[in-house]
Amino acid sequence: MYLSRFLSIHALWVTVSSVMQPYPLVWGHYDVCKTQIYTEEGKVWDYMACQPESTDMTKYLKVKLDPPDITCGDPPETFCAMGNPYMCNNECDASTPELAHPPELMFDFEGRHPSTFWQSATWKEYPKPLQVNITLSWSKTIELTDNIVITFESGRPDQMILEKSLDYGRTWQPYQYYATDCLDAFHMDPKSVKDLSQHTVLEIICTEEYSTGYMTNSKIIHFEIKDRFAFFAGPWLRNMASLYGQLDTTKKLRDFFTVTDLRIRLLRPAVGEIFVDELHLARYFYAISDIKVHGRCKCNLHATVCVYDNSKLTCECEHNTTGPDCGKCKKNYQGRPWSPGSYLPIPKGTANTCIPSISSIGRQEFLHRGPTAYSTGCRKEVSKRMSATTSSCTARTEGRATTTCAACVRPRTRASCARSCGARRRAAAAPTRARGRPLPAPRRCCCWPRCWAQPAPCCSRWATSHRPGRVPAWEGEPTQREHSLLT
Template sequence: MRQRRGIMWPGVQALLSAHACWVLLGALTSAERNRYDHCKSMVHTEEGPGWEYHACQPEATDMTKFAKVRLDPPDITCGSPPDHFCTLENPYLCNLCDASTPQLSHPAELMFDSEPALGSPAYGGGHGGGHVGGHVGAQGGLSTYWQSVSWRRHPEPLRVNITMSWGKTIELTDDVVITFESRRPSAMVLDKSLDYGRTWSAVQYYADDCHELFRREARRALDLTQASATQVICTEEYSRSFVAKQDRTVRFEVLNRTALFAGVGLRNVASLYARLDGDGELRRFFTLTDLRARLLQPATGDTFIDKENLKKYYYAVSNVQVRGRCTCNLHAKECKFEKGQLLCECEHNTTGSDCGKCKRGFRGRLWKAGTYLPYPKGMPNECTANTGNQNGLGGNFGAASKADAFLPSISSSLEELDTNPECSCNGHSNRCSYIDVLNIVTCVSCKDNTRGQHCQLCRPGFYRNFSVELDNPNMCIKCECNNFGAMHDRCNDSGKCECKEGTSGLKCDECQPGFHWNRGCHPIVCDEFLRCENGGTCVQRQRCACVSGYEGVLCEKSRCTSPNSCGSSSAGQRLRAPALPLLAASSSSLLLLLLLVALLSAGPVQTLVPTR
């Protein structure tokens, strides 16, 4: 039996070709993604088999699976007591939120669950009869979401903090995406913490009017350059009032920033890795222990804010996407989740939650993070076995006689302790000195911006990074206080700089309400909302330039205290209303004038002559 030769239509052929290209692109992307997935490999040399170490890191994954979520205030979720709410799109479409009924409740965990299809057990089509907390979406599946209470306490602000904590340092590898079931907020801030929630710094502002709400210029991530990749911007792109349902996402654009160095499609990843190796600020920008979304003002559309419309104003989040990986300093390829805690499975003879120190017995050189370069295997910078005098002088130096026996002078003490791998300097120095007067041994020449007897403190102008251990070279972070907004270049233990009057923010680079930024914060005297009066002109928001004849902060006062006090100033005369002579006349003269007008309007006066 002869087979019929199939005919391939041009459209089908093009489709298959496109599919083949997509598969190839996926394979390339997968291969790129799997680089740095081996920490060591077996090699054979003349001396026999051995290990060759490589820089390695865990694969990127959905980090929301490991996050602890907290809502502030705790009672902000709808349903206790039951509450009716309506939509802005259709004021007649209203529903009930009731925390006591699973099908009508919207708890916080519904921000992170998978949304099942119709007929599945989770939807109720099987025997599970599980939690619903949603409605049928546009794609035919169930849309589940968390929802806040409505704005029933207006004019008190309706504000919510959604905080995700990992209890460990992680690195973002993709955009942070928050999908709203309701309209997107009119004002929102995304914050991050590097010290487990002790201090926070903003990474992006969102508003429908950046200048009005945050006193910032509106920008997009696409407008950033390599020099401004870590700049905190305010964007109006995700706060529009009327959008299609599929456009209700708010993003923190990680890929747009990395594409500045790796190119479109991240094809030149070697360039990106070179920047990450050489620019600690860029790497730190994508690193965090906690992430917080501050919802500051719900969308109100074009409806008038009154008691009848308050049930339309609320927040509802259907999904939160955070992709990233554990920070393991390129010393681990796996990150395990045990007993509610993320931990790196460290290689290269390292240990610690972030592989941030060398194992005991492998401190032959100072600990160092791995590097991405030379691409594609990187540099492992593995910890090596101890060398030199293993019995050294580690341990207790409390007795003066023992110290004198080993350390007859400062110079010889330096020589003895230099070879001791257990020198108690937390890896920031390998030189110690004995101070005879105090009978102590102290580290000298502390590196990595550290100081102290054991290099355990930070130099002035730096503060302690509590997300890493004491022996991490990044344990001290530069304060980076703003030169114009801060009193000096030093900060407290949480990185907060001391700000000048009217200035705020962690680095003193933001202005308090009523102030504006111009090489420091200055009081706002006038702007487009607080305008100069009587023809005055606002000069750099700092003063009103008044026309002749007026004075005051807003040119609200007239200098003309008497009729002739303004002289012959034409500008002053133009702004004053002309004097009305009738208003200056006496009441009797005015009465006679009105009587005369009435007589004239009555026509000619007839003279009556008596008849004889």
């Protein structure tokens, strides 16, 4: 009886929890960059797309106010309660810690009583507009993963714009407009995120949803990130594969959720009436108690760790990449152009690792054969080899693809090999020196079995010895022209 009662209570708790939590507390994938797997050739690395965990990004930002002296308390001043213009016994004094309201209090731990908050100077210079720009900078590209939430200690502003930058504050573009009357303030029809769709998810809207009301539960303003995710992943964000697929194939969508800076433009404080009460201007000001920004460092799917050192965020890059955003290949790993990782195919994605460049895999062989010897197909095969997907060469190449790209090269023509072998045979017969160094012996010419004394398996040994200067052998009788070149 007790067991059945316990199971009933547990089932009820699971049901209630799922209803109360519309989105998963922790969602995301791609938390591993590489893992070791066993193949026919032994233990090898299997590379995959990866990204850092989502976290509270307000721990790493720098805040800037414009104008710089807009914070209250210098000189000290009194302000009135928002709901009662006759209660003007509140004081702001920057020189007294208990009465100061600096910008840092927008990002401290909430939950204490009384709450801490930043506050602006009052609207004592009316009718001059009371406007404030609050800029949040990370000096790093970040990807937003959750709603931006701004909690006001005063009434929510009558007019506000949330803006973003992708170039560290050099240029700005609007994210969303907020107003009590969108048509009057910004000449835009009011909308909400619920009015959008997959095709219009990138539309910049003006909403009146967060700019009215002066009760305690009416202090919060949202910029809905997850509601926009839900257009692709479903209302409960269950189908994350669909969202990742859209982010992977639609650059504009990916850039929409990417920022280097955010700017909150407070254009008009909460008035509460049609006209401003000029006899009680001390009741008009801005006060923000908390700002939440959740996201992750943008590492182009080449890192799972983002470190904060010397007041700077940097990705700990994998896949032979480097840079603050893992945006380029390491030195000696530029065998193909850099490319970001890919979410596809689900669930591991594609690492798009940087592969060794020619200079790092055998400069002597490169100089001997020339740059055309390393075919594009070979480089692709080497990339796959490093991803443990294949070990064979592509068309127009011979040998086995290796991480050095040495055996997977285009063989020289038979005439070219015959000419080279003939020259070396004649050099061996007559001990001639070139620039003080003896010419190679004929057995070093591993391009055609009949041009040297050792048997054909020599070539196969050379093809697996990872030495420069080898070309796989082929069978067949020499043509008349090749025979003349050999003698």
